[in-house]
Amino acid sequence: MTDATLHEAYDSALPGEAQFGDYLALLKPRVMSLVVFTALVGLIVAPGSMHPIEAFASVLFIAIGGGASGALNMWWDSDIDAVMKRTQGRPIPSGRVGRDEALAIGLALSGFSVVMLGLAANAAAAAGLAFTIFFYVVVYSMWLKRSTPQNIVIGGAAGAFPPMIGWIAATGTLSIEPVLMFLLIFMWTPPHFWALALFMRSDYDDAGVPMLTVTHGRRKTRAHILAYTLLLCPVALALAFSPVGGPATLATAILCNAWFVKGAVTLWRRDEEIAAADGYKAEKSVFRFSLLYTFAHFGALLVDAALRTGGLI
């Protein structure tokens, strides 16, 4: 074999060699941003104090654990990612990262993040992170996602664990406040994803993912969005009246939930003809607002924590 044939073999074997950014994309950085923010809030509003370096390391390892589960999700779902327009550009379906690479990175970072969180914070937080990765990869990705239209409802728990892990990292224990933070994200996830499913119609159909829109129809999906949005209101208000809440959280809960319910009622009243005619404008609007919803609530918790520290409440 000559040098030239070596080059040809190399070039043909690796047509799209991964760059560093491709490996970062494998960790779902946009999802990680929510994980980082909610875990950080859970850690900051928790009673007691943590050294800033320990707090930084804890949030970093929680984020890496979240990223690892994202890589394992991409490994498992690479077949349906290749079908859906929204996910076709991801590193595996686009051929930039191999499936085996994604699996190796996901497993390695999972073990790494759990062990390091245990060393930086405590064993309970590490156990919580390990369970979260297991829940997202095995319970949601491998089991629920392709088998039940309730995939988003139960699978949403995986995204709701980070503030609880942040709290446990700071205190070593669990109480009602982190459970309310968990419930806020848990109840928010279904209307958030169902609003997306309403205007990404063909994607889920083509991939054969049993989203509620596919199995029960779009009318029922609109009703479900309204039901979950109404159930979300008491959770947000309970969080506002909990020891970590305050005036900022209460004001945010009232305004955001009023807006969210108004949007959900609008979606419920619309039918497919009207929605298709205006390019699913209201559905897209509710989806965009739902992104703001969680950031606003957890931001308000931070504001109340600052007011409490300053002795203003």
Next chain:
Amino acid sequence: MPINPTHPMHARRLSRNVGLGLVLAFFVALVFALTVVKVQRLGPIESPEQALQSAAPAGAGPAETTVSPDVMPAEDATR
């Protein structure tokens, strides 16, 4: 065609290697900082003699180590 350092393969891998190097350097710095924080929390470290002295009651003088007969060598215990 000789393999040399200017092959496009090296250019493609540059960003990956630099990125990984920075991540590893950051990780080393983080573990070092965490170690410093954890060790500082332990407080001053005492030698075994200092630990015995601080454990002894006030005014008792320097503490003496005692050896139980059952842990002495057999020939000493029979003396």
